[in-house]
Amino acid sequence: MATTADNGVQSLNSGSAIEDRQSLVSSVQSQIDVLTDLSKRLQTLRQFPGGLLRSEHASGANQVLQVPPSSTLKGTFSKSIEDLRTLHVAAMEERVQEALRAAVESERRDGTEIEDPQGQESQERRRSPSPESPKPFLVFQHKVASPFPPLVGTLPLTLQDLPTYIREFNATHAKKMLLHIYLASGHESRKVSVPVVLRFLIPDVLRMFITLGHEEGVDGTASETSALMVESLTVFGSREKASASRNRAPLHSPYFQKPPHSQSEFIVFQKLSQWIVRALQSSPRVHVQGFMDMLVAYESLFLEKCSLCQRFLSAEGYLPPVARVRREDGAWEPQHATCVQN
């Protein structure tokens, strides 16, 4: 029968096809091995410039009596140069070149159909700088589309409602945190006008100055009934003082603590300010209520570890998690700014 004969031929064909494929697979596998090995050697060598600056050489410089630092440095340098030379020779080998050609050909043929689950990650890793170099500014809007919670069932806060809001806020967070309107020294009138500066204190943790402005109307003007928008913020240590004066000024005196236009001397509060200001810049309109929701989460600034790397101090800069990233359920996760960006 014709059908049976056809089937016989087909199975014969598929038998040799399987053998062909198996030998193809093993040759592709060996090509992958060759390229992986080359990539590893290249990665090792790329650590070299940063490695020169690392502590092993710095501490080597202190042990001057035993080993002159210049010779240690020179030794490392010549070894790396030698490694680079042998890597170049290895890369020019025929089997490596053949594997590279096969990889290019393979990518050209079906690059669009293969989805590498780690592709994006490895691309990001390739772009990311070595730990020694300063971090470039990363636009993190991609990571956090809207860092602040939306207003649900509440109207945006207005200047008129601000005193009531502050009273309610302080009642809710009694003894844990304190919010009030900050009046600069020499401010005679008790009347509050925009821009309003709020002073937010979490005892033993931090103190923030929050500047509120008015949302502009359609015609570019603002009225008393316009919504208040968070414009900027600076963060200080809860007991950080502006002057070195030993005389304890009254708590409410603006001279007792840093004024809102200055900057904290502590890097953790500088980084915290930067993180929040960037979040503000990434959102066109930030209402007071949603913003305060995030600030409350900073009560754990010195208590909770990063939800991404599970460590308290960041690998870079040794800072606690200064970022608060909102989860779907509305909870705030402490994260290192460096972990969020990586």
Ligand SMILES: [Zn+2]
């Ligand atoms: Zn982390």
